[in-house]
Amino acid sequence: MSFFLSGVHVPHRKHTAGQSAVYMPTPKTITLPVSMHIGVPARPSVKVGDPVYVGTPIAEATGAVSSPIFSGISGKVTKISEMLLAGGNTVPAVTIESDGEMTVDSAIRPPVVNTREDMIEAIRASGVVGLGGAGFPTYVKFNVDPSRIEVLIINGAECEPYITSDSLTMVDRVDDMVYGLEAMKKHFGIRQIIIGIEKNKKRAIASMQALAKRVSGVTVHVLPAVYPQGGEKVLVYHTTKKVIPAGKLPIDVGCIVCNCTTVAAIGNYLKTGMPLIRKCVTVDGGAVKTPQNVIVPIGTSLAEVFDFCGGFVTAPEKVLYGGPMMGITVPDLNAPILKNTNAILALTAEETKLPKPTACIRCGSCTNACPFGLAPSSILRAYQKKDTALLEKLSVETCMECGCCSFMCPASRPLVQTNKLAKALLKETRMKEASKNG
Amino acid sequence: MDKVLSLSVSPHIHSGRTTAGIMRDVLISLAPAAIAGTVIFGLRALLVIAVCVASCVLFEALFNMIVKKDQTVGDLSAAVTGLLLALNLPAGIPIWQCVIGSLFAIVIVKCLFGGLGHNPVNPAITARVFMLVAFGSMTVQSFPTVVDTVAGATPLPSIAEGNAPDLAELFLGLTGGAIGETCALALLLGFVYLLVRRVITWHVPVSFVGVVFLLSLFKEGFDVVQALSLVLSGGLLLGAIFMATDYVTSPSTAKGKLVFGIGAGLITFMIRYFGVYPEGVSFAILFMNILTPYIDSLTAHKVFGGRKA
Numbered sequence: 208m209s210f211f212l213s214g215v216h217v218p219h220r221k222h223t224a225g226q227s228a229v230y231m232p233t234p235k236t237i238t239l240p241v242s243m244h245i246g247v248p249a250r251p252s253v254k255v256g257d258p259v260y261v262g263t264p265i266a267e268a269t270g271a272v273s274s275p276i277f278s279g280i281s282g283k284v285t286k287i288s289e290m291l292l293a294g295g296n297t298v299p300a301v302t303i304e305s306d307g308e309m310t311v312d313s314a315i316r317p318p319v320v321n322t323r324e325d326m327i328e329a330i331r332a333s334g335v336v337g338l339g340g341a342g343f344p345t346y347v348k349f350n351v352d353p354s355r356i357e358v359l360i361i362n363g364a365e366c367e368p369y370i371t372s373d374s375l376t377m378v379d380r381v382d383d384m385v386y387g388l389e390a391m392k393k394h395f396g397i398r399q400i401i402i403g404i405e406k407n408k409k410r411a412i413a414s415m416q417a418l419a420k421r422v423s424g425v426t427v428h429v430l431p432a433v434y435p436q437g438g439e440k441v442l443v444y445h446t447t448k449k450v451i452p453a454g455k456l457p458i459d460v461g462c463i464v465c466n467c468t469t470v471a472a473i474g475n476y477l478k479t480g481m482p483l484i485r486k487c488v489t490v491d492g493g494a495v496k497t498p499q500n501v502i503v504p505i506g507t508s509l510a511e512v513f514d515f516c517g518g519f520v521t522a523p524e525k526v527l528y529g530g531p532m533m534g535i536t537v538p539d540l541n542a543p544i545l546k547n548t549n550a551i552l553a554l555t556a557e558e559t560k561l562p563k564p565t566a567c568i569r570c571g572s573c574t575n576a577c578p579f580g581l582a583p584s585s586i587l588r589a590y591q592k593k594d595t596a597l598l599e600k601l602s603v604e605t606c607m608e609c610g611c612c613s614f615m616c617p618a619s620r621p622l623v624q625t626n627k628l629a630k631a632l633l634k635e636t637r638m639k640e641a642s643k644n645g
Numbered sequence: 646m647d648k649v650l651s652l653s654v655s656p657h658i659h660s661g662r663t664t665a666g667i668m669r670d671v672l673i674s675l676a677p678a679a680i681a682g683t684v685i686f687g688l689r690a691l692l693v694i695a696v697c698v699a700s701c702v703l704f705e706a707l708f709n710m711i712v713k714k715d716q717t718v719g720d721l722s723a724a725v726t727g728l729l730l731a732l733n734l735p736a737g738i739p740i741w742q743c744v745i746g747s748l749f750a751i752v753i754v755k756c757l758f759g760g761l762g763h764n765p766v767n768p769a770i771t772a773r774v775f776m777l778v779a780f781g782s783m784t785v786q787s788f789p790t791v792v793d794t795v796a797g798a799t800p801l802p803s804i805a806e807g808n809a810p811d812l813a814e815l816f817l818g819l820t821g822g823a824i825g826e827t828c829a830l831a832l833l834l835g836f837v838y839l840l841v842r843r844v845i846t847w848h849v850p851v852s853f854v855g856v857v858f859l860l861s862l863f864k865e866g867f868d869v870v871q872a873l874s875l876v877l878s879g880g881l882l883l884g885a886i887f888m889a890t891d892y893v894t895s896p897s898t899a900k901g902k903l904v905f906g907i908g909a910g911l912i913t914f915m916i917r918y919f920g921v922y923p924e925g926v927s928f929a930i931l932f933m934n935i936l937t938p939y940i941d942s943l944t945a946h947k948v949f950g951g952r953k954a
Contacts, residue, residue, distance in 0.1 A: 562663050571898065
């Protein structure tokens with residue numbers, strides 16, 4: 208069955224496109240919350256006073272879906288305290304004070320990878336999680352029967368406004384990507400790899416087309432520059448014409464989707480043994496004096512990164528992790544750069560101005576913008592009545608929360624916001640029913 | 646830093662489209678028809694337009710004040726209703742009837758149902774039908790004679806008798822009819838503007854007018870000039886472009902819009918040929934307005950990936 212997945216034209220605002228990334232000087236301290244991924248938080252494996260080096264593990268993975276965390280600087284642990292994350296949960300966070308030396312941990316050496324199991328273990332040990340923003344531990348995705356993997360799709364869509372860090376990966380970290388892709392091909396038996404990139408990213412496309420000549424089985428798929436091409440189901444459909452049924456994963460249609468920076472991070476670990484300790488982050492937004500891509504140790508406070516970029520020209524109204532369509536607002540600038548932070552934006556009041564909500568005029572903008580053909584205005588009415596049966600019928604759980612509906616709504620109604628509440632309501636209702644029946 | 650950071654759920658940017666902006670575009674798109682109507686029918690037409698727009702805005706403002714609702718006239722939808730109503734009336738209509746018609750459109754059809762977005766039928770269309778039935782407003786006396794061509798409510802009856810006016814005259818609107826319905830050129834200019842500004846899509850106007858054209862062509866023995874005359878006469882273009890595309894009372898998906906347009910075209914054709922009224926556009930739109938919730942539920946988008954098992 209064929210679908211037309213709509214979407215919206217968002218302003219690009221990619222001010223940092225075409226620039227190279229800049230290394231930021233070593234921060235004085237870094238703070239590493241033990242949960243920077245979906246799944247069980249890691250458990251701190253250091254005590255206050257312990258010396259640490261670049262690449263030293265400071266928290267270990269616990270449970271089937273978890274990820275270890277490493278120090279990106281050398282120095283000593285000065286504090287382990289509770290930290291409130293932007294997502295609303297509180298977890299332990301390890302604070303490390305730099306000795307300014309950036310001494311690399313002597314235990315760092317490339318992993319020995321001979322089998323599929325070694326490869327899964329290596330990806331787990333690298334601390335790599337979905338770097339496109341989701342933060343799902345990457346080894347879990349690959350830990351499936353290799354015969355189920357028909358195609359590996361590399362997500363280089365980078366459809367959110369402002370962000371250019373993935374494009375930089377595709378231009379500057381080609382060797383890391385090649386290393387990662389070759390290893391995946393070898394150990395997971397992957398034969399077909401498709402790299403999806405929006406058509407307005409010319410440099411990244413050229414660079415990946417060159418990569419495709421070096422690595423057999425790789426093709427570059429140029430995507431339309433319509434938000435949200437980077438949505439997993441949208442990307443899978445546009446690159447393979449496969450429809451992922453509601454409630455299913457890409458692997459259920461033979462696909463694994465992996466962000467381009469994730470691949471580069473895995474390649475780098477396999478080559479050098481250095482786990483995920485730093486990130487290239489797009490620093491942008493109207494409040495920032497010098498927007499640029501900055502390479503920083505994970506755990507660096509946003510305040511230090513913004514200061515490095517010349518500070519603020521005006522006081523920001525909102526500071527975000529990620530892009531303006533799906534990003535999360537940060538309550539204060541002491542928040543650290545996380546593993547899955549690809550951008551930090553300081554938006555002015557003007558940039559992030561949302562019109563006041565007015566009455567729905569039934570214009571259909573929301574349903575015509577929705578890539579999945581949902582009817583957000585109907586969902587909103589069903590949610591107001593707490594009609595869970597109707598919410599299920601309207602397939603609200605299919606919503607990927609891309610925000611196209613709210614972006615387009617001329618009445619500025621809280622559509623995607625209500626979808627999120629409706630999804631939570633359905634989940635809660637299901638749990639109540641399950642506990643009643645069980 | 647002194648300033649507290651705002652926290653909110655994504656998205657953090659907006660397209661900038663607003664209801665008032667859309668309504669402003671509709672007003673702009675109707676300007677050529679209003680100007681043409683004034684040129685063709687004289688200053689009396691302008692008076693009718695002014696009275697209808699002013700009464701609609703005033704009645705909505707008063708209603709909101711009396712029921713203590715937030716003021717909504719700023720969204721310009723009342724002004725659009727007033728302008729559309731006026732363009733559907735003959736220039737010679739008594740002014741008191743304009744005021745009553747506006748009261749009916751705004752208070753009875755729109756505000757009492759809950760205001761913009763909640764009215765089941767289009768206020769201007771419904772008021773026009775009400776005035777037609779209640780006052781006989783569309784009788785020949787209210788229609789001033791234009792130049793020395795066919796006088797009357799619409800050239801439709803004379804076309805049916807085979808006395809079609811010149812196609813060029815019909816296109817320029819130098820014929821009898823309501824203030825805003827005669828000048829096809831002005832209406833098409835407005836249509837192009839609405840398409841360019843992406844306020845409406847082509848689906849309803851093209852399917853509506855297309856069906857009337859094809860059926861007329863068939864009925865008139867494939868006489869293209871005759872069929873074109875029928876398309877350019879009466880309220881078809883005004884209704885199909887500006888009233889049948891009203892967001893609130895027409896379907897939201899492309900498929901639904903086509904169903905709406907085809908249905909309205911069929912009804913218009915049937916009333917024109919088999920009904921007691923010479924023109925059926927208003928009734929056709931009104932009837933399809935009532936069917937819209939059903940069309941909407943039958944033509945909803947297919948959800949990508951289906952429902953969760």
